Amino acid sequence: MSTWFERNTHHVSEWSVDGLLALKGSQRVSLVVPAKNEAPTVGGLVTRLRATLMETASLVDELVVIDSDSTDATAQVAAAAGAAVHASAAIRPELGTYPGKGEAMWKSLFVTTGDLIVFMDADLVEWDTHFVPGLLGPLLSRPEVSLVKGFYQRPGEHGLDGGRVTELVARPLIALLHAELGGLVQPLAGEWAVRRSLFESLCVPTGYAVELAALVDTVAAHGMEAIAQVDLGRRGHRHQDLFDLGAMATQIMAAAARRCGRPQSDVLILEQHLPSGDGIRRAARPVTVVERPPAQEVA
């Protein structure tokens, strides 16, 4: 009897772009890049993705950058490179706005038309355009699959590193509360693809818990066989400061706690004790842990 891992772990080399185009037929694909202050990298990302997946082949029908309250030139750089750019806060303004990546991804549902949605981070420094066909492979070839996570080796200070939050928060949480997800190589990967019908049915944490919540809620509603993962090779990204990752970890743990029936206020206070000159500065960091309702329930 094979395991989930054996049945549902793929390699990008299993699919060619031509083969995927044949499988795609009339389905539409949206590539969505949530971006906050990513002016140094977003232009190159958009340019390469457009050239390979929209101009050379028509695998992607729209490439949308959701500008998540950037204070740099992210929006202008992305638009100049050929992306359709929307400010997260300006999408359906009557719904209000929250800070965060999950908010940008949830809002993307109101400005895209794809039956299949591929998400990619904008801060990638080591990556390639094959990420997108790799993520689409299982969705286009396996009707029972609705959510596909990318995984990869992660170049780091010590040769290859895991992500700090992945190893110290996500995996322990999975071991404790959601052991069925233990076969996922990169549960927090920002590179993943989903059927619109599934993503529209999910509650979406507005911050960094969007990935963990999508996995947990998909399994609860549809079982593990709705999820697949694809080896995409290597991926490198900009690293956040340890204290900023504390806020990310708080959001992920809050989403897990909420799914165990633990109610929360919309904002938690994370007390941090930061180095300051020769001493320590105490800082109370507000962390937004609001969740959006399923988009299909929003008129």
Ligand SMILES: O=c1ccn([C@@H]2O[C@H](COP(=O)(O)OP(=O)(O)O[C@H]3O[C@H](CO)[C@@H](O)[C@H](O)[C@H]3O)[C@@H](O)[C@H]2O)c(=O)[nH]1
């Ligand atoms: O308020 C925000 C913060 C980030 N981003 C964008 O989201 C992407 C990923 O953010 P990043 O800060 O680079 O996340 P990582 O530290 O790399 O975190 C990893 O782990 C997170 C938790 O699951 C995932 O959400 C990320 O995609 C994944 O790369 C980037 O394009 C950001 O510009 C936003 O759009 N809005």
Ligand SMILES: O=C(O)[C@H](O)COP(=O)(O)O
């Ligand atoms: O996956 C993670 O844990 C976060 O992306 C942080 O990754 P890093 O430790 O490589 O910066």
